[in-house]
Amino acid sequence: GENVEQHPSTLSVQEGDSAVIKCTYSDSASNYFPWYKQELGKRPQLIIDIRSNVGEKKDQRIAVTLNKTAKHFSLHITETQPEDSAVYFCAASSAVSGGSYIPTFGRGTSLIVHP
Amino acid sequence: EPEVTQTPSHQVTQMGQEVILRCVPISNHLYFYWYRQILGQKVEFLVSFYNNEISEKSEIFDDQFSVERPDGSNFTLKIRSTKLEDSAMYFCASSEYFGTSYEQYFGPGTRLTVT
Numbered sequence: 713g714e715n716v717e718q719h720p721s722t723l724s725v726q727e728g729d730s731a732v733i734k735c736t737y738s739d740s741a742s743n744y745f746p747w748y749k750q751e752l753g754k755r756p757q758l759i760i761d762i763r764s765n766v767g768e769k770k771d772q773r774i775a776v777t778l779n780k781t782a783k784h785f786s787l788h789i790t791e792t793q794p795e796d797s798a799v800y801f802c803a804a805s806s807a808v809s810g811g812s813y814i815p816t817f818g819r820g821t822s823l824i825v826h827p
Numbered sequence: 828e829p830e831v832t833q834t835p836s837h838q839v840t841q842m843g844q845e846v847i848l849r850c851v852p853i854s855n856h857l858y859f860y861w862y863r864q865i866l867g868q869k870v871e872f873l874v875s876f877y878n879n880e881i882s883e884k885s886e887i888f889d890d891q892f893s894v895e896r897p898d899g900s901n902f903t904l905k906i907r908s909t910k911l912e913d914s915a916m917y918f919c920a921s922s923e924y925f926g927t928s929y930e931q932y933f934g935p936g937t938r939l940t941v942t
């Protein structure tokens with residue numbers, strides 16, 4: 713099955729700095745890579761996703777890059793703000809029977825943005 | 828914006844008892860999922876449900892677990908004879924037919940504590 717590794721486990725930055733979280737996956741069939749943000753005690757929420765036919769996707773201060781050859785993908789947050797503080801999970805998945813995607817999650821990165 | 832809802836928010840039960848966790852997915856969604864998250868760990872897939880049957884399940888989802896869509900709105904997870912290690916946050920999620928969107932929308936979770 714799929715195995716997703718995520719680094720670092722904790723990332724501490726100053727407000728305004730950039731933050732980068734990296735993930736690797738093992739299954740070359742994976743073709744959908746969502747990123748979730750989970751604030752303390754709350755539900756995971758999708759913040760950005762990328763499909764395998766695209767190498768990069770950007771949404772305001774958030775960008776994701778994908779290298780299918782190397783089987784790694786990264787989340788980039790620019791101009792970090794204290795409200796970006798949360799746990800971020802990467803995930804990798806491929807379409808399964810019936811057409812849904814079952815993500816395998818990484819272990820999460822706790823991002824702390826200091827004012 | 829429509830949201831996935833879950834009840835109860837917190838359930839305390841004694842080892843060996845049965846629990847039913849309830850979810851109301853977003854009304855036009857066709858895929859339903861259950862995940863669990865042991866405190867401080869990553870989100871783990873349990874089961875997906877489509878067209879009134881299980882479409883995928885993980886190794887975690889053994890005979891102790893069952894899911895049901897008893898009516899047009901509810902989606903339940905039953906855990907028979909709970910064990911201490913079942914203590915976790917259980918998230919329900921739903922998604923549209925993948926042809927339009929891959930995003931899975933998570934509910935707020937039910938914290939299950941087995942004593």
